[in-house]
Amino acid sequence: MRKYNVAILGATGVVGQQMLKCLDEQDFPVGNIKLLASARSAGKTVKFQDTDIAIEEARDEAFDGVDIVLGAAENDIAQRFIPVAREKGCVTVDNSSAYRLDPDVPLVVPEINPEDIAKHKGIIANPNCATIIGLVPVFPLHKAAGVKRIIASTYQAASGAGINGLRELEDQIGRFGRGEEMSDPKAFAYQLAFNLIPQIGGFDENGYTSEEMKMQNEGRKIMHVPELRVNCTCIRVPVMRSHSESITIELENKLTPDEARAILATAPGVKLVDDPAAQQYPMPLDTTDQDLIFVGRIREDISAADGTYGLTLWCAGDQIRKGAATNAVQIAKLLTV
């Protein structure tokens, strides 16, 4: 079996570390592995399959001899190194938002549009985490009844803002427990512990944040529905890991909650957890470190205008796994077959 030389760009971050675990879990045919990060991390070691691997500073030469790059760094780092990697013949699966809307770059969720991978020209983009978590359950309903419009509210975990976001929430909870003063927030604009922050990303002129526009802009490309309309509100919540979402979909054709449950019970990447009488519904504590998107609270949208049909659902998923690392490694695996 052919083996592939892999580099992780941003290997010390929350997504990069999870990618390393996913390569192992998904039995990815790894030849050599290079773990790339900033100069600050160079020389530290990380374990991969019982071997200590030294972190290297990302430089142009680091991509020599690499087949597949898994990008797990911010946009500026992605834009600095991914074109170099492409010049050197690597294919990159990138988690940043830098290339997602580039017409030459497929934007892929393997459960939705795996066929788009074949169109790549050296870069494949991994969608936004909240977009992946929302669309994995919405897409099978779209195939059955045609989704015209989505109204979503997201409840996004601290670790969505990377290692600094995770550490800041841990620090604040620790200080509260010890009865200490809170320090000034850095990763978030305000204290997150015991709070909700209705801003993720910067504000656009239309009053939505950059994060809120992703579900529409990326959703249109992933689902091949250019007219899809999405009204999304993104909230940072004091949860360590796993994003949750309330989603209402307006449909072309009627679909009952029971029909939607039957579809989602066998949909790829989805776990149906929908038994309100037994208080069974998705929650972020249960989805943490899981690859499936849990879906429940499925009900008719009783506010749908006359002559229109709508369903409301609630879903949760680990944004570091299926929202980032798992999705990227699944794409990389499809490149190898």
Ligand SMILES: NC(=O)C1=CN([C@@H]2O[C@H](COP(=O)(O)OP(=O)(O)OC[C@H]3O[C@@H](n4cnc5c(N)ncnc54)[C@H](OP(=O)(O)O)[C@@H]3O)[C@@H](O)[C@H]2O)C=CC1
């Ligand atoms: N966190 C999440 O849930 C999700 C994140 N994403 C996206 O994934 C990407 C990574 O996010 P995340 O893991 O959260 O971020 P982290 O802040 O946790 O990690 C950032 C990584 O980038 C590396 N880095 C920083 N500067 C450089 C540099 N000059 N050269 C090379 N590497 C550098 C860091 O290395 P060092 O340790 O040396 O500083 C670290 O490995 C981002 O684009 C993010 O938008 C997407 C979906 C979900």
Ligand SMILES: N[C@@H](CC(=O)OP(=O)(O)O)C(=O)O
């Ligand atoms: N912005 C997301 C995580 C993320 O990094 O998204 P993107 O890859 O679209 O920038 C969050 O904070 O939860």
